[in-house]
Amino acid sequence: MVRKLALQTLWVGLVTVSLAACGGAAVPQETLTAAQASVKGAEVGGANEDPKAQLHLKLANEQIDKAKKLIEDGKNEEAARLVDRAQADADLALALAQQSKAMKDAKDADEQLGKLKKKLNQ
Amino acid sequence: MSRAMTSLSLLALLGVVACGATLPPQELVDARKAYDRASKGLSAQLAPAQLDTAKQALDKAEKSFEDEGVDPPTPDLAYIAERKAMIAEATAGKVAAERDAEKADKMFKDAQIDGLDRTKAELNKERQAGEKTKAELENEKKALSAEKVARAEAERKAAAALASLNEIAKVKEEARGMVITLSGAVLFATGKYELLPIARDKLDEVAKALVDQGYKSILVEGHTDSKGKASDNDTLSLKRAESVRTYLVSRGIPSDKIRASGLGSSRSIADNSTPDGRANNRRVEIVVEPLK
Numbered sequence: 101m102v103r104k105l106a107l108q109t110l111w112v113g114l115v116t117v118s119l120a121a122c123g124g125a126a127v128p129q130e131t132l133t134a135a136q137a138s139v140k141g142a143e144v145g146g147a148n149e150d151p152k153a154q155l156h157l158k159l160a161n162e163q164i165d166k167a168k169k170l171i172e173d174g175k176n177e178e179a180a181r182l183v184d185r186a187q188a189d190a191d192l193a194l195a196l197a198q199q200s201k202a203m204k205d206a207k208d209a210d211e212q213l214g215k216l217k218k219k220l221n222q
Numbered sequence: 223m224s225r226a227m228t229s230l231s232l233l234a235l236l237g238v239v240a241c242g243a244t245l246p247p248q249e250l251v252d253a254r255k256a257y258d259r260a261s262k263g264l265s266a267q268l269a270p271a272q273l274d275t276a277k278q279a280l281d282k283a284e285k286s287f288e289d290e291g292v293d294p295p296t297p298d299l300a301y302i303a304e305r306k307a308m309i310a311e312a313t314a315g316k317v318a319a320e321r322d323a324e325k326a327d328k329m330f331k332d333a334q335i336d337g338l339d340r341t342k343a344e345l346n347k348e349r350q351a352g353e354k355t356k357a358e359l360e361n362e363k364k365a366l367s368a369e370k371v372a373r374a375e376a377e378r379k380a381a382a383a384l385a386s387l388n389e390i391a392k393v394k395e396e397a398r399g400m401v402i403t404l405s406g407a408v409l410f411a412t413g414k415y416e417l418l419p420i421a422r423d424k425l426d427e428v429a430k431a432l433v434d435q436g437y438k439s440i441l442v443e444g445h446t447d448s449k450g451k452a453s454d455n456d457t458l459s460l461k462r463a464e465s466v467r468t469y470l471v472s473r474g475i476p477s478d479k480i481r482a483s484g485l486g487s488s489r490s491i492a493d494n495s496t497p498d499g500r501a502n503n504r505r506v507e508i509v510v511e512p513l514k
Contacts (some may be wrong), residue, residue: 156305181298188305195312202319209326216330220337 127171128180135164135183138190152201153196160189247292253280256307264314272310275485279303346506376436383431390424391408399511402428405463406445406504413462425466429473432510440480441509442467448487460484466506 139160147153163186170179234290246254257280266274283299387393392403409421417425432440444459444466463482471477493499 123431160445175449178294181275181295185298192305192309195309195316199312199316199319202316202323206319206323206326209323213326213330216333216337217252218341219332 125176125180127176128167128183129144131180131183131187132164132167132171135160135187138187138194139164141195142190142193145194146201147193150197150200153193153200156189156193156196160186160193163189235468244287244291245429246287247297247300249297249304250283250287253283253300253304253307256304256311260307260310263269263311264318265310267314268317269310269313270494276306276310278302279306280322286302286479380435383434384485386427387431390427396509399509402508402510404466404506405501406506407501409466409506410462413458415458415465417465422469425469426473428508429470429475432470432508433474435510436513437479438511438513440470440475440511442470442480442482443489443507443509444482444484445491445505445507446487448490448494449500452486456484456486458484459486462506468509470508 101132107143139157142153142160163182167179167182167186170176170182245292245439257276260273260276279299280303283296283303286296286299317412384393387402390404394401394403404424408424409417411418442463444461445461446455446459448455459485463484466482470480487494487503490503491505494503
């Protein structure tokens with residue numbers, strides 16, 4: 101019984117030591133939440149309607165998933181770096197979606213103008 | 223140039239050797255390329271803030287590469303720097319497109335206003351044309367009614383002329399036209415063919431009536447009674463007819479529309495055995511072929 105307790109203590113001690121060895125980085129919860137919010141924002145911004153934006157949205161999602169697994173495994177530092185990458189991809193996805201939308205609007209406006217001009221010249 | 227390149231390459235090689243195989247990670251290569259592209263494009267003008275953020279991210283990655291080499295977080299920072307450069311490019315693209323759209327919108331509105339103005343001008347033109355047509359119709363109507371008035375006036379004048387003729391001569395409608403019969407006693411002295419002064423007055427009225435009434439042609443016929451030689455009578459009747467014709471021409475009847483003929487006693491209208499009958503036979507007839 102005493103031996104068992106001693107073993108348990110040893111285990112706890114070992115786990116503590118191993119955590120300390122990892123630098124004891126905190127779970128990147130804040131940046132993860134922010135990245136997830138940015139992904140949502142990019143989706144709402146139309147990232148799924150533009151191929152390039154969609155690619156970066158996908159990368160962001162994959163990296164978030166991976167980061168979550170790493171957090172489960174306690175690899176917080178590695179997870180934090182992936183979350184930062186995911187954030188960059190989510191931001192890029194939104195920017196690309198917005199660019200695509202603006203270009204489409206410009207094209208539409210140009211077409212409308214062309215149609216009107218044609219009509220007026222009839 | 224190529225020598226400088228060679229020296230640079232050599233230096234780089236030396237550096238690599240010195241640092242011990244510190245080739246930049248692919249992420250950093252990509253990030254440098256992306257930033258280079260963005261900084262040479264529209265971003266500097268249209269998305270300067272985003273381009274600056276990208277620059278800072280790239281600097282951070284380069285610093286990490288210097289300090290840590292290819293180890294984390296260098297690749298992650300480079301990965302992020304590349305995306306920041308791409309964001310700057312996309313933002314610039316967005317702004318440029320927005321400007322294009324704004325320009326097109328403005329042109330659209332201008333064209334619309336222009337179109338409206340043109341439509342308005344065309345409508346005005348059409349309305350003016352319509353008003354012109356209306357005015358023309360009005361004029362036509364006026365002209366028509368003026369013509370009607372003129373015709374009524376002409377008819378009234380003709381009727382008045384006929385009435386005044388009836389007062390001075392006998393007027394008869396015959397198949398050959400309107401026949402105005404003037405008594406020879408009123409026109410000429412016996413055996414003469416010069417017009418008497420009173421004859422001139424009468425013929426003035428006849429001429430006026432003829433001018434008022436209108437005609438196609440006029441024939442002046444001289445007639446005598448049967449006394450005396452027929453050849454003398456023929457000559458006298460012709461001379462008398464010509465006297466009348468000449469006078470009427472002097473009163474405005476065109477000479478090409480009026481002829482004279484002497485018929486002697488060939489067309490007696492009364493008994494030559496009585497003085498009254500002979501008096502009636504001595505006459506001048508003016509035959510008027512009316513206008514159709």
